[in-house]
Amino acid sequence: MYEKIQVDALARVEGEGGLYIALEGDSISELRLDIYEPPRFFEGFLQGRYLQEVPDITARICGICPVAYQMSSVYALEKAVGAEITPSIRELRRLLYCGEFIESHALHIYMLQAPDLLGHESALSLAAVAPDVVKTALRLKKIGNEILRTIGGRSVHPVSSCVGGFYRFPKVEKLQELLPDLRWGLDAAKETARWSTTLDYPEMDVDYEFVALTLPDEYAVVGGDVLSSKTGIIPVEDFVSVYPEKHIRHSNALHSSNASGEPYLVGPLARVNLNHEKLSPQAKAIVEELKLEFPITNPYKSLIARAIELVESYELAIEIVENYKPEGPSHVELDLKVGKGCAATEAPRGLLYHDYEVDEKGFIKTAHIMPPTAQNLARVEEDLRQLIPQVIDKEHAEATLDCEHLIRSYDPCISCATHFLTLDIKRK
Amino acid sequence: MTTRPTLAVHKFSSCDGCQLQILNMEDEILDLAEVIDIAYFLEATRDARPGPYTISMVEGSVTTEHEVERIKKIRQESTILISIGTCATAGGIQALRNVADADEYANIVYPNPEYLSYLKEASPISEYVDVDMELWGCPVNKKQLLEVIVALLQNRRPVLPQSSVCMECKQAGTICVLVSEGVPCLGPVTQAGCGAICPANGRGCFGCFGPQDGANTDSLSDILTDIERYPGETKRLYSNISNFAPAFYEATRKLTD
Numbered sequence: 001m002y003e004k005i006q007v008d009a010l011a012r013v014e015g016e017g018g019l020y021i022a023l024e025g026d027s028i029s030e031l032r033l034d035i036y037e038p039p040r041f042f043e044g045f046l047q048g049r050y051l052q053e054v055p056d057i058t059a060r061i062c063g064i065c066p067v068a069y070q071m072s073s074v075y076a077l078e079k080a081v082g083a084e085i086t087p088s089i090r091e092l093r094r095l096l097y098c099g100e101f102i103e104s105h106a107l108h109i110y111m112l113q114a115p116d117l118l119g120h121e122s123a124l125s126l127a128a129v130a131p132d133v134v135k136t137a138l139r140l141k142k143i144g145n146e147i148l149r150t151i152g153g154r155s156v157h158p159v160s161s162c163v164g165g166f167y168r169f170p171k172v173e174k175l176q177e178l179l180p181d182l183r184w185g186l187d188a189a190k191e192t193a194r195w196s197t198t199l200d201y202p203e204m205d206v207d208y209e210f211v212a213l214t215l216p217d218e219y220a221v222v223g224g225d226v227l228s229s230k231t232g233i234i235p236v237e238d239f240v241s242v243y244p245e246k247h248i249r250h251s252n253a254l255h256s257s258n259a260s261g262e263p264y265l266v267g268p269l270a271r272v273n274l275n276h277e278k279l280s281p282q283a284k285a286i287v288e289e290l291k292l293e294f295p296i297t298n299p300y301k302s303l304i305a306r307a308i309e310l311v312e313s314y315e316l317a318i319e320i321v322e323n324y325k326p327e328g329p330s331h332v333e334l335d336l337k338v339g340k341g342c343a344a345t346e347a348p349r350g351l352l353y354h355d356y357e358v359d360e361k362g363f364i365k366t367a368h369i370m371p372p373t374a375q376n377l378a379r380v381e382e383d384l385r386q387l388i389p390q391v392i393d394k395e396h397a398e399a400t401l402d403c404e405h406l407i408r409s410y411d412p413c414i415s416c417a418t419h420f421l422t423l424d425i426k427r428k
Numbered sequence: 429m430t431t432r433p434t435l436a437v438h439k440f441s442s443c444d445g446c447q448l449q450i451l452n453m454e455d456e457i458l459d460l461a462e463v464i465d466i467a468y469f470l471e472a473t474r475d476a477r478p479g480p481y482t483i484s485m486v487e488g489s490v491t492t493e494h495e496v497e498r499i500k501k502i503r504q505e506s507t508i509l510i511s512i513g514t515c516a517t518a519g520g521i522q523a524l525r526n527v528a529d530a531d532e533y534a535n536i537v538y539p540n541p542e543y544l545s546y547l548k549e550a551s552p553i554s555e556y557v558d559v560d561m562e563l564w565g566c567p568v569n570k571k572q573l574l575e576v577i578v579a580l581l582q583n584r585r586p587v588l589p590q591s592s593v594c595m596e597c598k599q600a601g602t603i604c605v606l607v608s609e610g611v612p613c614l615g616p617v618t619q620a621g622c623g624a625i626c627p628a629n630g631r632g633c634f635g636c637f638g639p640q641d642g643a644n645t646d647s648l649s650d651i652l653t654d655i656e657r658y659p660g661e662t663k664r665l666y667s668n669i670s671n672f673a674p675a676f677y678e679a680t681r682k683l684t685d
Contacts (some may be wrong), residue, residue: 063445
């Protein structure tokens with residue numbers, strides 16, 4: 001029997017974190033998901049910036065999901081100044097988001113989580129025995145990056161989004177050039193979904209509170225109110241009061257919980273469980289073909305949820321590109337005034353909430369950001385507590401790997417989660 | 429195979445976007461992994477081997493005591509150390525805390541500040557150790573990453589652009605947003621490498637590839653301050669992603685809000 005499980009530096013996650021579990025006999029005396037990624041104080045230096053600088057700055061919170069940070073920023077700031085965007089702008093934003101979901105989910109499914117399920121160190125070692133799988137994965141991922149590049153100039157920190165819309169609409173023919181790849185991608189995504197249900201997932205069943213955005217007529221990613229599997233609909237304006245944050249000693253990321261102090265889950269599993277009836281037709285057909293039953297309550301199976309969303313994203317991207325005919329200005333004029341606004345969008349890793357106050361000239365007075373990984377940290381720790389009794393009799397290396405796999409299945413983005421310890425500046 | 433050179437990718441304070449650019453080499457990464465042994469790259473693999481390494485690529489800026497110790501160790505273990513991205517070469521966006529006037533911060537309040545440990549300044553890697561090569565960009569350009577690795581394997585000097593972003597606009601046939609539309613743009617003083625994507629998208633450059641050698645910021649500042657769309661726009665352009673790069677830092681200090 002060993003006394004502790006310790007992973008000093010978690011691999012195949014975004015950012016820096018470690019795991020420390022101390023055991024006394026069969027019980028856990030201490031369990032910490034250490035977040036030692038240094039704080040970067042974004043909310044501090046957003047104060048005093050002009051509102052159009054915000055999406056460029058918040059993108060830098062995360063290189064894997066910059067679009068999510070840009071989108072939550074622009075929607076919250078548009079609400080603060082009372083700007084209404086056009087349907088053309090909204091459709092292009094949805095397409096940009098498809099690119100990010102595809103890029104991020106393909107990366108996580110194949111390169112970050114699948115190696116655990118297939119007994120590999122990495123996708124590179126997997127490529128030695130299953131080159132076709134890895135090549136498909138890389139192409140799936142590349143097409144997501146191509147969507148981002150076509151609309152935003154580049155895939156990491158794209159440059160075309162602004163408060164009010166886009167600096168410029170992309171050309172119709174440039175987007176249509178993507179269609180052959182997108183159609184290949186839709187088929188490959190369906191194959192990914194089929195393959196995802198054949199993998200040998202560890203058993204686990206958790207009583208989650210799922211939390212995700214919801215919209216009446218679409219699978220919610222860009223905007224909406226908040227839906228909880230336990231308490232129903234919560235207006236996005238009430239999100240912070242319903243799910244408060246607190247600062248934990250071992251973590252440079254704040255932890256969130258519901259009002260009773262219990263952890264909740266955001267991310268693909270929460271989205272699919274809450275909103276599967278609103279999936280696109282072919283994504284829904286795959287769900288039926290695979291006889292998936294909801295809710296899925298095994299955290300490892302969030303890979304399946306990502307695969308379903310990969311189908312959804314490819315199908316939606318094709319639909320938007322086929323119908324893309326931009327009308328009106330690429331960005332609406334802003335009528336600057338004192339105001340505050342909040343908004344949330346669904347980052348690949350889950351609900352991303354932003355709120356801002358702006359002054360009469362459009363300068364930021366306060367900024368507040370709740371990234372998905374920070375919201376999930378308390379939930380991961382609870383899952384680990386549930387997992388430990390199941391793995392305690394295994395070899396130490398195997399038990400450690402099981403714990404790591406559980407953490408990786410959340411696709412934690414630790415860089416995101418630690419951006420935001422507040423630097424509260426009071427000027428003389 | 430045992431004689432293959434080794435590559436290590438290390439992360440400091442950053443967004444992970446530059447190391448993601450390595451994984452974004454979808455067409456090249458499998459071939460690359462044939463000719464170079466990826467010995468340490470936590471974002472990609474659990475197989476993390478100790479040094480020494482032939483090439484270490486470092487993403488992010490140094491913002492904690494622990495990171496100071498880490499970068500010194502990595503320097504000792506690496507034959508060639510390359511800073512990748514504007515965090516590593518100039519401190520990045522988080523270096524904005526360096527330019528804050530301490531007297532202005534009358535009171536700094538964290539939820540529980542005693543839990544935190546960090547340095548007052550976010551610094552480029554070269555502040556603490558000798559660096560053999562710097563690749564700028566937020567994010568770094570993946571073609572440049574590949575060029576550097578290939579050049580090192582071929583024992584030649586990498587071919588990297590030396591001009592400003594303006595040259596890339598001309599090559600792409602993009603109409604100058606500054607001259608034709610009066611949009612403030614840092615293109616004339618910013619190092620090429622991004623492909624001039626901001627002007628191509630109808631907006632001005634905000635300098636994320638850092639200052640070009642010999643950039644004449646005084647002259648550009650005179651032009652930009654006359655066409656600002658909001659007060660302090662010129663200063664804020666410099667004081668953004670590459671704020672702590674010496675040329676932009678100086679240009680910022682010469683301007684008022």
